[in-house]
Amino acid sequence: MWYTECGPMGDVVLSSRVRLARNIKEIPFSSRMTEEQRAQVVQSCKAAVVDGNSALKDSMKFFDLDNMETSDKQALAECHILSPQMADGKQKHRGLLLSDDQKTSILINEEDHVRIQCMAAGFDLENCLKQAERVDDILEEELTFGFDERFGYLTCCPTNVGTGLRASVMVHLPALVMNNGMERIISSLSRLGMTVRGIYGEGSKALGNIFQISNQVTLGVTEEETVQKLTRLVQEVVDTERELRKKLFDANKIALQDRIMRSYGVLTNAVSLSSEETMRMLSDVRLGVNLEIISTLTAEQVNDMMYRILPANIVKHYNLQSAADRDLKRAEIIKEIVKA
Incomplete structure (x- = not known):
């Protein structure tokens, strides 16, 4: 599968991901939805992708998470397709649309009504963004997402308002950990509007010295600006890790x-x-x-x-x-x- 491949800069960067958060207009956010509205969101998203003439119809399958074994959902979370919260959640009316190559997924009724995720092996944020925007455009042919001219896309969590975009890169940083350099990196990236988390995101451990670096700011910037900034900063982290590996080896x-x-x-x-x-x-x-x-x-x-x-x-x-x-x-x- 793609997540075992070595993509660009694969010595340090394991994978790249772009996620877009969207909510259907005139339906309350997930925290205030009724059971009927939750079911409506699932059916609307499924119909927009696999039941009509969508450009995604032949490449994506729908999975009803209500009927999926917990271990299967947790396995998808271990592969970063579902969030750990979605895999363990007991709430009904949740769905997953997943491409055959598992690089593209649409999470239905997670924190937001819709979360579009596009992933790739190695350092490839630009292509992840292109694919995510393509999926977003296809969905908007059938669905109307909540959007404000001043604030941008409206999301359940205020920290996602604006572009609704979270770009992240999974990096393997053993040399930085051995040199006790992670605290400095985390502090530096935080000052620049980025966050560093463990392998499964917020609150998780950095198992195997694997970290996620992602953007924090979604308001007042474009999707392209966010990806360009993250790309530049991750490149600096990669350069530092490579340099430290060489120093460790030589010393x-x-x-x-x-x-x-x-x-x-x-x-x-x-x-x-x-x-x-x-x-x-x-x-x-x-x-x-x-x-x-x-x-x-x-x-x-x-x-x-x-x-x-x-x-x-x-x-x-x-x-x-x-x-x-x-x-x-x-x-x-x-x-x-x-x-x-």
Whole structure:
């Protein structure tokens, strides 16, 4: 799948995403909707994409989240298609429109009526924005979104009002973490209108030294300006991470090799592995692949492991409900990929 690929600047940037928040005019925000209105939003969005003559009809499928197993929803959240809140939520009348390649999705009745998401491997915000705007235009052929001439698109949360755009980039920053440089980066980006979060967004941990960098400002700027600014700032973070990797390697090659190969040794020989310790060691291994310390694996294989070993993905594919059984299977999965 696309999220295991290595795109542009794939040594540091895992993926790019652009999300547009929209709400249907004359229907209350999600916090004030009735059950009937929630059902109406789902039906209207589904009809606009797959039931008519939409340009998206042949490439997207509708999924009723009310009838989807919790483990399947959580697996989609682990792949960043659903938000963790949407995957765990008990509220009825929620839907997902998902493209065949899983790069484009439309979340129905999350925080807003509609959330358009376009994702790509590596550093590719510009194309994500183009695709998101294309989907937005297609939806607006059938739906009328709430828009104010002064404020822009109206959203449930005031912090999204304006463009309704959240652009984000997932980055792997092991050298910055090793050098205790993340606090400075987070502070610097915050002053420039950006935010840094963990792997699954607000309130989540940076498992495997993976962080999300995204814009905070949506009012008074255009979509293009937001993406251009984020692109420039992420490029600076990438340059800093690459420079620190080289310094680490040059300053103490033996210690770095030892750390990376110890992680590789544990991963390839352990009988049982928790998801958190596996992600921590996969971070070392991914760094080792990019520094050419490890030649028996590709970055794509490491990316694949980072998704396949996550709890809900193991539940979905192997129906293992206990944490102990999942830990055993996780170790097996690592060995299978390494041997392949």
